[in-house]
Amino acid sequence: MNRKTILAIFLAGFLGSMIGVIGTISAQAFLFPKDPGERAIVKEEGPIIPIGEFTLNLQGGAFLKAQISVEGMNEKSEDAIVSKKAVIKDRINTVLSSKSIQDVQPEVREKLKNELVEQLNEVTNNNVQDIFFESFVYQ
Template sequence: MNRKTLIFIIIAVLLGSGIGVGGTILAQKTIFKTQSTAKVSQPKQDGPLLSLGELLINLQGGAILRTTITLEVVDAKALTDLKAKTAILNDKVNSVLLNRPLADVQTPENLTKLKAELLKKLNGVANNEITDVLFEKIVYQQ
């Protein structure tokens, strides 16, 4: 082998090694992010809470539901606005729950569906300022 061929081979090996090491470092930093290099998402901030108080509702078949419902709202301004509408919000809750079968409040799956329905009805009055419906207490009697 002559001198030029040997230099060419050495340069090719060094260049290939440099590209390989650089590519590996780049891939680790961008594609294969680890827990320490990945951005940590901020936890969801809970909004202000508006209590609708305790409600006593007749269910189908003579069952009675006693519940305390609290609404999570988007911000303090929404809380102030909705405090003035508490009677309307209570009426919407009563209209949704009145004459429901007892089964609608006995299982977690049914309660989740009921919460979604309440959220939809209440946001119709609240201009989508309510983010969650919370059942603080649920007691039923057959």
């Protein structure tokens, strides 16, 4: 064998080893977090409670029609949510009617959901973990 062949074999082996090392390190970093606290928290699913349909005017003259349900934290939270349904509807109406059409666009809808969950948790003593727009039409 000449020098070029030996050098090519050596470089191929070296590069293959480096790719293997880098791949192993990358896989460990993504698959095995350093701290157990970094692992994804599995959220417990709670009961889904329909709140109702909302048809209201947005700021600036547009209108919104939405069918909304909320997810309780656990089975016990359903009673707290149902007993406060009138207050929950009022709070949802207040929040949604204060928004403009830009505030209800798909790109910022998650922010709107978070604001509604925060407002509803004030009413229900933190018994709401999520809100669902079953239908959402604006014009």
